[in-house]
Amino acid sequence: MRPTAPPVIPALRPSEYTSALIQVLRAEAARVRGVHVLEIGCGSGVVLAALGAMGAASLCGIDIEPDAIAASRRLLGDLGHNAIAELHQGDMWRPVAGRRFDLIVANLPHFPMEPDEFAGRLPSWSAGGADGRSLLDPFLMGLAGHLTAGGRAVITHNAFDDLPRSRELGAQNGLSIKVALTTLVYISPEKLARMTADVLRIESGHTLYRHGPYTFGEMHILEIAAAGTAI
Ligand SMILES: C[S@@+](CC[C@H](N)C(=O)[O-])C[C@H]1O[C@@H](n2cnc3c(N)ncnc32)[C@H](O)[C@@H]1O
Numbered sequence: 001m002r003p004t005a006p007p008v009i010p011a012l013r014p015s016e017y018t019s020a021l022i023q024v025l026r027a028e029a030a031r032v033r034g035v036h037v038l039e040i041g042c043g044s045g046v047v048l049a050a051l052g053a054m055g056a057a058s059l060c061g062i063d064i065e066p067d068a069i070a071a072s073r074r075l076l077g078d079l080g081h082n083a084i085a086e087l088h089q090g091d092m093w094r095p096v097a098g099r100r101f102d103l104i105v106a107n108l109p110h111f112p113m114e115p116d117e118f119a120g121r122l123p124s125w126s127a128g129g130a131d132g133r134s135l136l137d138p139f140l141m142g143l144a145g146h147l148t149a150g151g152r153a154v155i156t157h158n159a160f161d162d163l164p165r166s167r168e169l170g171a172q173n174g175l176s177i178k179v180a181l182t183t184l185v186y187i188s189p190e191k192l193a194r195m196t197a198d199v200l201r202i203e204s205g206h207t208l209y210r211h212g213p214y215t216f217g218e219m220h221i222l223e224i225a226a227a228g229t230a231i
Pocket residue numbers: 012013014015018040041042043044045046047062063064065068090091092107108109124125126135
């Protein structure tokens with residue numbers, strides 16, 4: 001009999017953002033072997049699972065939602081990563097105060113919209129507040145204090161979330177930022193309808209492309225490290 005695969009939980013199904021994040025991590029899988037990893041907003045746990053498969057030494061996941069922690073725990077357990085996994089329900093950096101990691105990954109909620117439940121997702125899944133930065137900013141401000149010397153972060157970043165602002169915040173915190181990949185993600189009509197009107201107006205034709213009823217947005221995968229560290 002075939003072993004039964006763990007079920008996909010609809011609210012936690014991975015998105016194209018997660019796919020692109022995993023793509024960039026896989027492109028340099030050798031850099032993952034033996035490193036201590038932290039993911040903020042681990043959701044389904046699939047990014048940690050992918051990093052475990054690439055040979056990470058330890059996997060620490062944080063999520064604000066208890067269901068996400070339960071799902072991550074189950075997935076990592078089912079895939080044999082229990083012994084190296086550590087999961088915490090909590091807010092952003094709080095559960096790992098004072099600790100440092102070699103690789104920090106995040107696909108934070110950062111769509112410019114107020115919290116709302118739609119498409120079967122919890123309000124905490126995508127919403128990044130009016131400018132999309134309500135979690136990006138505290139992430140960037142806390143990052144340097146959680147990276148080991150020579151450590152790096154790899155994160156998703158909508159192009160319509162003010163990349164220059166992220167570079168500025170990074171610089172203020174001694175970090176440099178490189179765009180590792182830019183890809184287009186489909187934005188469903190229901191998501192677009194919730195997008196902050198000013199962002200939609202300013203970014204249309206620049207980072208948002210509309211073809212009749214279909215809209216795509218540019219999304220970057222950023223690699224971030226202490227200024228002067230090669231990334
Ligand atoms: C876009 S999802 C990413 C999920 C994950 N990468 C995956 O593919 O399953 C964002 C995740 O961040 C979590 N989150 C939202 N606010 C958070 C916070 N303040 N601290 C930690 N996690 C948070 C959400 O619960 C959600 O699981």
